[in-house]
Amino acid sequence: MTTLPRLVLVALTAVLALAVTPAVTPAVTLAAAPAQAAACATDPATPKRQLRAMWISSVANIDWPSRTGLSVSAQQAEFRAWLDLAVQRRMNAVVVQVRPTADTFWPSSLEPWSQWLTGSQGGDPGYDPLAFMVGEAHARNLELHAWFNPYRVANHDDPSRLQATHPARRNPGWRFAYDGKLYYNPGLPVVRDFIQDVIMDAVSRYDLDGVHLDDYFYPYPAGGQAIPDAAAYAEHGDGFANVHDWRRENVNLLVRELDRRIHAAKPWVSFGVSPFGIWRNAGTDPLGSRTSGLQSYDAIYADTRLWVKQGWVDYIAPQIYWHIGFGTADYEVLTAWWAGVVRGTGVQLLIGQAAYRAGASGQDAAWQDRAELSDHLHVNRRHPEVAGDIFFSAKDVRANRIDAFSTLAAAHYAKPALLPARGTSAAPAAPAITSATRGSGGVALAWQGGGTSYAVHRVNGTPATADPCAFADARNLLTTTRRTTFTDTTATAGTAYTYYVSALNRTHQESAPSAGRAVTGSGGGFSVVIDNADPGFTASSGWGTSAFSGQPHGADYRFADPVAASDPAWYRASIPSAGSYRVEVWHPADAGYNSATPYIITDNRTVYVDQRTGGGQWRSLGDFTLAAGTYNVVGVSRWTSTSGYVIADAIRITRL
Incomplete structure (x- = not known):
């Protein structure tokens, strides 16, 4: 392993060589997903x-x-x-x-x-x-x-x-x-x-x-x-x-x-x-x-x-x-x-x-x-x-x-990942979710099982049966844990979800997912989506409009060449009260798009997003403290040294 003396060696060989009461809503148990998923389209990101x-x-x-x-x-x-x-x-x-x-x-x-x-x-x-x-x-x-x-x-x-x-x-x-x-x-x-x-x-x-x-x-x-x-x-x-x-x-x-x-x-x-x-x-x-x-x-x-x-x-x-x-x-x-x-x-x-x-x-x-x-x-x-x-x-x-x-x-690393499985030991039995309760702090889950660790998955809505492809990659994976409880603090008020838990043994063989546990929306939470076609979006004439990709949010999206100048496309929103908010972005993906598109959050933080992959879905920029008022909350900047179009499509802001 490279250590201090080794740094010199590596350089030489190179020359040679990231106080309210909780509102409780009923949870519904749904059928488990099949143990073996059919052929599924997975996202390499x-x-x-x-x-x-x-x-x-x-x-x-x-x-x-x-x-x-x-x-x-x-x-x-x-x-x-x-x-x-x-x-x-x-x-x-x-x-x-x-x-x-x-x-x-x-x-x-x-x-x-x-x-x-x-x-x-x-x-x-x-x-x-x-x-x-x-x-x-x-x-x-x-x-x-x-x-x-x-x-x-x-x-x-x-x-x-x-x-x-x-x-x-x-x-x-x-x-x-x-x-x-x-x-x-x-x-x-x-x-x-x-x-x-x-x-x-x-x-x-x-x-x-x-x-x-x-x-x-x-x-x-x-x-x-x-x-x-x-x-x-x-x-x-x-x-x-x-x-x-x-x-x-x-x-x-x-x-x-x-x-x-x-x-x-x-x-x-x-x-x-x-x-x-x-x-x-x-x-x-x-x-x-x-x-x-x-x-x-x-x-x-x-x-x-x-x-x-x-x-x-x-x-x-x-x-x-x-x-x-x-x-x-x-x-x-x-x-x-x-x-x-x-x-x-x-x-x-x-x-x-x-x-x-x-x-x-x-x-x-x-x-x-x-x-x-x-x-x-x-x-x-x-x-x-x-x-x-x-x-x-x-x-x-x-x-x-x-x-x-x-x-x-x-x-x-936008989502967690399970460790690669080692060896050929048998997977544990599927666990059983015993409770799923929505409160002011999120959705609290508890389950029973015999795994060394567990993977918690969440899908939007309350489907009667689980789609096996929902577990083919990590797009729906919330976390892994060695405990038998977890609170989903990212759950958006007003949105219905279904949760599944799978068990893993010491060498990471995975069980079939549990039966799903649905949690209905509670209402009353703040969440706003601003698309590039909405009044809250503004951009200069340097930004074009395209419907080339099959992954837009809405009918189209905006694109621009990188420049060494400040010319951001802005998303303006009315934030109801000061507090913590999750900011997510939606963009189509293409190999010709930018690998480090700068998203500017109003508190002067910049998050770089690789728009070559991960398109056609909401991607979190993180959680931010936002002030109350109506103002430009998120900007997509053209000022990046990497090549490829920068894309501005839609954002979602959700009160936590």
């Missing part, structure tokens, strides 16, 4: 299943804790904030570094407490961070994948700086120094067993959802330096024609044996690796990718393609940290290559995304385009093998430089 995660790095205090020596309450508050960010951006997993430098984020009898907690290796932080992290993640229905760096001992080469009881200090024969750092020697069977024992200690004691290894296997090569493992090769290298094949087999053994041990202990725990993005170049190996960068097979002895083909991992998450069109390592080329590698294997493909590059100084011009990250996920849609993405790292997701992550989230 709202996939039913997609892993969405970010790496939370602890080494060098990159993400968490933000510095050493924080109090227990401060550390915990920081971690909760990272999880809340993940939820706010509609992620469903986090990958947390729990063993960064051969020291641990849990009380281990095998290795000392991590220095990144207290500032002193071996220093007790006063609580069990891993137990805390798992509990907090699961409370938000986020999977927690524990991230282990297998061989790195220290980011320095002075053994005397290690805690006196550190295994690498007590066993000097286990380690070597290389390029100013200390490593466990991958060629020693005793080391391989020890590393697995440390990881299995965490697996056996904590309710982890995944075990995750990063890209640090043998050290990345440093010019003019040789890995000092000749003695180990002499002792353990019988049967290998050269040291390079022997080194690769050492790493193969770690991966293969760890896979077996994890699944023998807990079959539901997912095991994955996030390697450097290039296995081998086609110029070296015809099985390789059309790239010309550093080759992990040769440089760090990671035969990642073999691990996939042999099924030694549940998922592979290559770090494809280069932009679309980069000559040395093109994102499109590598994504297609990895999709081909996993095809037919049962191994899931996740893509490691370089959120740290978007909008950062010193990066290529492509990374100054707010749509670059979002466009990566458009590329992913061409490959059904891509099961999701992991973003490096949490602080960059939060920074949201040049609105790059907001742009991605608006285009791809």
Whole structure:
């Protein structure tokens, strides 16, 4: 995984290479939907299943804790904030570094407490961070994948700086120094067993959802330096024609044996690796990718393609940290290559995304385009093998430089998503909704079921039977939760809905939906729709009118070319009272429309919407505090650096 020293390496290889009484209304139980949906037209912008995660790095205090020596309450508050960010951006997993430098984020009898907690290796932080992290993640229905760096001992080469009881200090024969750092020697069977024992200690004691290894296997090569493992090769290298094949087999053994041990202990725990993005170049190996960068097979002895083909991992998450069109390592080329590698294997493909590059100084011009990250996920849609993405790292997701992550989230994470299913275990039985009550705070649901988690769906109206296609993608998915209650605070007063709940097991196999539970409209709520043909809409002569698309709200919509000038189309509305309102937009979608259309909310907030997808439906811009009065509430701006028509069709404003 990219860490502070790794940033330099990635840059070098690149050169080489988001007080009233409740009015109670009756709820009606409706027939359940069929368990198997017929062939349905689905929206690629709202996939039913997609892993969405970010790496939370602890080494060098990159993400968490933000510095050493924080109090227990401060550390915990920081971690909760990272999880809340993940939820706010509609992620469903986090990958947390729990063993960064051969020291641990849990009380281990095998290795000392991590220095990144207290500032002193071996220093007790006063609580069990891993137990805390798992509990907090699961409370938000986020999977927690524990991230282990297998061989790195220290980011320095002075053994005397290690805690006196550190295994690498007590066993000097286990380690070597290389390029100013200390490593466990991958060629020693005793080391391989020890590393697995440390990881299995965490697996056996904590309710982890995944075990995750990063890209640090043998050290990345440093010019003019040789890995000092000749003695180990002499002792353990019988049967290998050269040291390079022997080194690769050492790493193969770690991966293969760890896979077996994890699944023998807990079959539901997912095991994955996030390697450097290039296995081998086609110029070296015809099985390789059309790239010309550093080759992990040769440089760090990671035969990642073999691990996939042999099924030694549940998922592979290559770090494809280069932009679309980069000559040395093109994102499109590598994504297609990895999709081909996993095809037919049962191994899931996740893509490691370089959120740290978007909008950062010193990066290529492509990374100054707010749509670059979002466009990566458009590329992913061409490959059904891509099961999701992991973003490096949490602080960059939060920074949201040049609105790059907001742009991605608006285009791809507008709705929640279930996690991809793993394995072949049987789905749980369908749950049963026991109550659905509308009140001033929304619609309160309760149900009974035997799932590990649940998915809550809502459709408009009260159909006699559910349409199976309503569950084919996530357009009707409200949330996932490990609880058996949920309050739909987005329910609009006066609108009738039908709710369904499905149950998921630990590996995310999904039950049939429950019988539907209908809630009638209560009336009295404020909601207004303003179409481009209504009196509340105004636009200059620079905006044309079109009925080209089959997805308009009403008879037509307005369009305009982007310009570097202020020429917004405005929607004027009468807001009855100051308060919180949801603002939604409707637009047709087309590949030739703009990937980052700016919507201006009256409080000077701007939300960028990718109008190439997600058309023909209401899309939420968010919840905003609006003042009472009649004024221009929402504008569609032409001022965007991305190409393609900007579209102004309709908006909906609803009092919450």
